[in-house]
Amino acid sequence: MAKVDVKCSFCERTGSAKKHGQGKADHQRYRCQMCCRTFQLDYAYRACHQGMKK
Template structure:
């Protein structure tokens, strides 16, 4: 069985433990240092790295919800 090294996406700590499963079936992980939970892979595109910042930037620039969804 192969193991995947997992680091915290928020504080880059290596002290991670499994924290159950999401509704999509993907395993969730929790950091012992910053106490935040996360998944390695998200099915929802809005949760991926960098997308929330793009959404906020487009909202500040006056883009509507439909325009934002069409672009992203």
């Protein structure tokens, strides 16, 4: 089993994220233990990425 260190997209800390269920498009969701926010590494809705709305 390989372990992947996930970096929080809000507080930028590595290794503080735990799995937190699935998103609507079956992407893995994570919850940061430090800032208590949830995020995904891959989004089905591409406007979530920076620079897409410009």
